[in-house]
Each structure stands twice: as structure tokens, then as C-alpha cells.
Amino acid sequence: MAEVLVVIEASATGGLKKVSLELLTLARELGEPSAVVFGPADGVVEKLGEYGAQKVYQADEPEFLVAPKAAVVASLVRDRQPAAVLLPATQEGKEIAGRLAVKLDNGLLIDAVGVAADGTATQVVFAGSTIVKSKVTKGIPLIAVRPNSVSPEPAPATPAVEPVTAELSDSDKLARVTDRVAEQKGSRPELTEASIVVSGGRGVGSAENFKLVEEVADLLGAAVGASRAATDSGFYPHQFQVGQTGKTVSPQLYMALGISGAIQHRAGMQTSKTIVAVNKDAEAPIFELADFGVVGDLFKIVPQAIEEIRKRKG
Numbered sequence: 001m002a003e004v005l006v007v008i009e010a011s012a013t014g015g016l017k018k019v020s021l022e023l024l025t026l027a028r029e030l031g032e033p034s035a036v037v038f039g040p041a042d043g044v045v046e047k048l049g050e051y052g053a054q055k056v057y058q059a060d061e062p063e064f065l066v067a068p069k070a071a072v073v074a075s076l077v078r079d080r081q082p083a084a085v086l087l088p089a090t091q092e093g094k095e096i097a098g099r100l101a102v103k104l105d106n107g108l109l110i111d112a113v114g115v116a117a118d119g120t121a122t123q124v125v126f127a128g129s130t131i132v133k134s135k136v137t138k139g140i141p142l143i144a145v146r147p148n149s150v151s152p153e154p155a156p157a158t159p160a161v162e163p164v165t166a167e168l169s170d171s172d173k174l175a176r177v178t179d180r181v182a183e184q185k186g187s188r189p190e191l192t193e194a195s196i197v198v199s200g201g202r203g204v205g206s207a208e209n210f211k212l213v214e215e216v217a218d219l220l221g222a223a224v225g226a227s228r229a230a231t232d233s234g235f236y237p238h239q240f241q242v243g244q245t246g247k248t249v250s251p252q253l254y255m256a257l258g259i260s261g262a263i264q265h266r267a268g269m270q271t272s273k274t275i276v277a278v279n280k281d282a283e284a285p286i287f288e289l290a291d292f293g294v295v296g297d298l299f300k301i302v303p304q305a306i307e308e309i310r311k312r313k314g
């Protein structure tokens with residue numbers, strides 16, 4: 001069976017980002033997944049095997065940024081001639097993918113939400129209004145897939161670990177990591193990786209009221225998001241903005257509280273699997289895409305929902 005390279009992204013704590021397991025699951029449709037890991041692999045090999053990695057290529061953690069990672073993957077592609085390469089459509093994954101495409105003179109598809117066995121990628125474009133099916137026509141399928149596009153499914157394997165190195169050119173070493181500062185984080189999941197996202201909009205009314213959004217989120221183990229109107233009004237920090245000029249999320253469940261559903265907001269959440277909206281305006285565009293909508297005042301509806309969730313959680 002043909003080999004499929006999966007570029008693995010580490011989490012800030014040194015484990016695996018969930019998207020890595022999603023990519024291994026998708027890669028099994030295309031062939032036999034081989035994971036490409038940067039840095040020590042000991043702590044992650046077992047998990048990669050659990051999700052179907054037949055092989056783990058382990059490259060040293062580069063003291064440089066993405067350029068050497070792209071060089072390592074390019075050299076692996078030249079050596080092993082895989083059937084396809086899958087990368088996470090994260091900030092780092094997309095940069096590696098772009099560099100890889102240039103190095104290999106290969107086509108590239110970004111922000112896919114699905115990949116078929118023949119390498120056809122599905123993308124959702126024009127602010128979520130159009131679904132496109134595309135194939136790389138030059139070279140092998142080189143595809144960056146959005147986090148949360150599939151559910152990771154185990155397929156136990158015992159991968160062999162193979163160390164790899166690549167010759168780095170001077171241009172690969174132009175950017176160097178000089179310091180690392182750990183981001184202060186609460187216990188909530190990362191917005192783009194979360195299975196559930198609860199977002200608040202202008203309708204939430206104030207920074208103080210966002211505590212209600214946080215309360216529902218914490219009950220559900222969800223990440224908190226916000227519309228641009230909410231972040232611009234200072235209700236919630238900008239790094240949590242969802243939409244065209246914010247983060248793209250694709251959780252199993254997206255709750256939009258007091259959000260009208262402007263096209264720029266939809267662009268960042270339209271591919272969520274189930275969308276729940278609470279809005280006092282029955283004509284709000286968010287109801288066009290909501291699977292479950294409640295017309296009413298969020299300050300009456302949400303506390304009732306919180307009570308019900310608490311009851312069910314016992």
C-alpha cells in the first residue's frame with residue numbers, strides 16, 4: 001500500500017495536537033500513514049501508532065522556524081516518493097505546506113475539510129457559501145486540512161521509528177528561535193481545536209456579561225469565542241474573534257449567543273457540525289444556518305440552559 005506522509009504538530013506542552021490524529025485518520029483513506037515528527041518522539045510514538053501510523057520519521061527539533069521543517073519533509077518526499085502529504089491547516093502547517101510546494105514544484109490545496117481516497121479535497125470557500133472539490137494536478141496530493149474536519153478514529157499499529165536528517169541551506173537558517181515565552185492559559189481548550197465553542201456577540205452587551213458565556217462554556221468543556229463586534233467593543237480579547245479576520249473553527253457544536261450571523265462571522269464557523277443560535281430577532285441571518293435556534297432574550301434563555309445542563313450532569 002502506498003505511503004502517505006502526515007506532518008505532525010506538537011502541542012505547546014510537548015504532546016500532540018488533536019489535528020495530528022485527525023490527519024492520521026484521513027491518511028488511512030489514501031494509503032499507509034507515516035508520521036513526520038520534529039523533536040523527541042518517545043512520548044508520542046505510542047499515540048501515533050494507536051491512530052494508525054505504520055512508521056514514524058523522527059527529525060531533530062530545529063532551533064530554526066518552519067523553513068528547516070519544510071526542508072526535512074521535502075527531502076523525505078524526494079527519497080520515499082509518498083502517494084500524498086497531509087499537513088494541518090494551522091499557522092505553522094500552512095507555512096510549511098507553502099514552502100514545501102515551492103521546493104517540490106508541486107500543487108497545493110489549503111484549508112481542506114475533507115480528502116477522498118483519490119486525493120480529491122473538499123474546501124468551503126467564499127465565506128462558506130460554496131463547496132469546491134479540487135485535485136492537485138501537478139505532483140502528488142499536498143493538502144493542508146483544517147482542524148476538526150474529521151473525528152480521530154483509532155486503528156492500532158506498532159510503528160517503526162526511523163531518524164531522518166536533511167541538509168539545510170543558509171536560507172533555511174535565516175530565522176532563529178531566540179526565546180520562548182509560555183502563553184498564560186486557563187483551563188479551556190484552544191479555540192481552533194475545541195470540540196465545542198460557545199461564542200458571544202454584541203448582544204451580550206458588556207465584558208461583565210461575558211461571564212455568562214464563559215459559564216456555559218465551562219459547563220460544556222468548551223472554548224469561548226466572540227464576534228468582531230464583541231471584540232471591537234472590548235467585551236472580549238481580540239485573540240478569541242471568530243470569522244473572516246479572526247479564527248476559523250469547525251467544532252462538533254457551535255453556540256452563537258447574541259450574534260446576528262454576518263457573512264464575515266459565518267466565514268469562520270460555517271463548517272461547524274451542529275450550530276445552535278440564541279437571538280431575540282427571529283429574522284437574524286444566523287437562523288438561516290442554525291440547526292437549532294431559540295428566539296428570545298439570551299439573558300433569560302442561557303441561565304435556563306445552564307440550569308438544565310447542570311441537572312443533566314447531576
Ligand SMILES: Cc1cc2nc3c(=O)[nH]c(=O)nc-3n(C[C@H](O)[C@H](O)[C@H](O)COP(=O)(O)OP(=O)(O)OC[C@H]3O[C@@H](n4cnc5c(N)ncnc54)[C@H](O)[C@@H]3O)c2cc1C
Pocket residue numbers: 200201202203204226227228229230241242243244245246247257258259260261262263264265268278279280281284296297298299
Ligand atoms: C472586512 C471585514 C471583516 C470582518 N471580519 C469579521 C470577523 O472575523 N468576525 C466577525 O464576527 N465579524 C467580522 N466583521 C464584522 C461583521 O460584518 C459584523 O459586523 C459582526 O459580525 C457583527 O457582530 P455581532 O453579530 O456580534 O453584532 P450585531 O450584528 O450587532 O448583532 C448582534 C445580535 O445580537 C442580538 N441581540 C441583542 N441583544 C440580545 C439579547 N439580549 N438576547 C439575544 N439576542 C440579542 C441582536 O438581535 C443581533 O442579531 C467583519 C467586517 C468586515 C467589513
